[in-house]
Amino acid sequence: MKVLVINAGSSSMKYQLFDMDNEQVIAKGGMDRIGLGGGSEHKYVANGETYKDTDLDIPNHEDAIQRVLNKLTDATVGVIKSMDEIDAVGHRVVHGGEKFACSVKITDEVVSVMESLIDLAPLHNPANLQGIAACKAVMPNTPMVGVFDTAFHQTMPARSYIYGIPYEAYEDHQVRRYGFHGSSHKFVSQRCAEILGKKPEELNIVSCHLGNGSSVAAIQGGKCVDTTMGLTPLEGLPMGTRCGNIDPAIIRFLMNKYNMTIDEMDAYLNKKSGVLGVSGVGSDFRDLSAAAEQGNMRAQLALDIFTYNVKKFIGAYAAAMGGVDAIIFTAGIGENDDYVRAESVKGLEFLGAKMNFDLNKTIHGKETIVSTDDSSVKIIVIPTNEELVIARDTKELSK
Numbered sequence: 495m496k497v498l499v500i501n502a503g504s505s506s507m508k509y510q511l512f513d514m515d516n517e518q519v520i521a522k523g524g525m526d527r528i529g530l531g532g533g534s535e536h537k538y539v540a541n542g543e544t545y546k547d548t549d550l551d552i553p554n555h556e557d558a559i560q561r562v563l564n565k566l567t568d569a570t571v572g573v574i575k576s577m578d579e580i581d582a583v584g585h586r587v588v589h590g591g592e593k594f595a596c597s598v599k600i601t602d603e604v605v606s607v608m609e610s611l612i613d614l615a616p617l618h619n620p621a622n623l624q625g626i627a628a629c630k631a632v633m634p635n636t637p638m639v640g641v642f643d644t645a646f647h648q649t650m651p652a653r654s655y656i657y658g659i660p661y662e663a664y665e666d667h668q669v670r671r672y673g674f675h676g677s678s679h680k681f682v683s684q685r686c687a688e689i690l691g692k693k694p695e696e697l698n699i700v701s702c703h704l705g706n707g708s709s710v711a712a713i714q715g716g717k718c719v720d721t722t723m724g725l726t727p728l729e730g731l732p733m734g735t736r737c738g739n740i741d742p743a744i745i746r747f748l749m750n751k752y753n754m755t756i757d758e759m760d761a762y763l764n765k766k767s768g769v770l771g772v773s774g775v776g777s778d779f780r781d782l783s784a785a786a787e788q789g790n791m792r793a794q795l796a797l798d799i800f801t802y803n804v805k806k807f808i809g810a811y812a813a814a815m816g817g818v819d820a821i822i823f824t825a826g827i828g829e830n831d832d833y834v835r836a837e838s839v840k841g842l843e844f845l846g847a848k849m850n851f852d853l854n855k856t857i858h859g860k861e862t863i864v865s866t867d868d869s870s871v872k873i874i875v876i877p878t879n880e881e882l883v884i885a886r887d888t889k890e891l892s893k
């Protein structure tokens with residue numbers, strides 16, 4: 495069975511074609527600048543080769559999907575003979591609100607429920623819906639499945655997801671913590687149980703997904719009980735360009751001082767804050783580390799703030815669950831940045847979490863237990879695979 499996984503952004507699209515008989519990726523790729531009037535690049539990887547079509551004009555998502563299918567079925571670089579070989583398509587959808595606690599087969603009714611959730615994720619859900627509409631237009635007979643970033647977190651108890659504001663905000667407008675990166679937290683926590691030879695039900699796990707966007711999740715007995723992102727992905731850890739937790743009173747204070755509109759403030763908190771805002775250097779942790787090594791104090795401060803906050807949430811979630819058996823590091827930073835991992839767990843020996851710092855230094859992007867043999871809390875690097883979670887759910891639901 496072959497499953498095509500689509501991750502559609504407002505002006506980008508990433509895809510992977512899986513052979514689900516062995517869960518291998520047969521081909522993958524992505525394109526950018528969709529609908530932005532030329533200058534697009536379509537990168538396509540198959541048979542161990544990377545191909546790039548440049549300077550394309552991709553007017554919309556439908557054209558983008560058609561280009562994907564053209565590549566996949568191409569006589570020279572393609573991997574399938576016709577699009578009929580694609581048995582199902584899985585779509586990543588950012589926000590499922592309270593309507594979707596698990597993945598679903600996409601019907602017209604499901605699409606209209608997704609449309610009703612646009613308010614909750616105005617930047618992301620419309621793009622995901624465009625991707626779905628484009629696929630439906632080009633492949634009308636292929637079953638489609640929606641997999642939501644929020645779904646895994648729907649098991650949180652109310653005490654974790656209700657904010658300390660009037661309850662009517664939840665009743666009237668569904669203002670609550672939803673959490674994101676759900677497919678990633680689900681994948682790495684299940685993999686963690688496999689690595690440790692335990693059932694998910696037996697484990698208390700703190701999962702740290704540290705990438706461009708970062709979130710920590712508390713996973714007790716296989717179910718998410720708390721997470722750092724909230725109504726939107728702005729809450730929690732300070733991130734590449736997002737502020738994470740701040741005193742909400744800062745918003746009014748700075749809007750007055752800088753004479754900003756609410757939209758400008760929104761961009762300030764989402765795009766100009768986080769480690770970029772603190773360091774003035776950038777949002778990429780490789781650039782931050784290089785600058786800090788050269789003595790840039792603000793770059794070092796940004797790293798300190800980030801790792802201090804990761805540590806704080808690990809401690810908070812250990813308390814929330816009454817103990818922790820494993821701490822997972824995943825995503826771009828978690829998998830690759832040994833410095834961030836080391837600083838985030840230094841001082842947690844009192845919890846029973848002891849890192850093998852020498853081993854940790856050598857691990858980049860490879861599944862490894864980086865705690866010492868006598869550490870009662872396992873610290874594990876696990877490369878995430880959100881696309882595989884989407885492909886698995888798509889396979890299950892389109893049978």
Ligand code: ADP
Pocket residue numbers: 704705706707734777778779780825826827830831
């Ligand atoms: P996304 O949220 O876009 O999927 P990723 O999980 O791919 O993001 O994480 C991207 C981030 O990971 C980069 O911005 C960078 O900060 C960090 N990163 C990637 N590779 C490395 C590395 N080798 N060392 C340190 N940080 C890295």
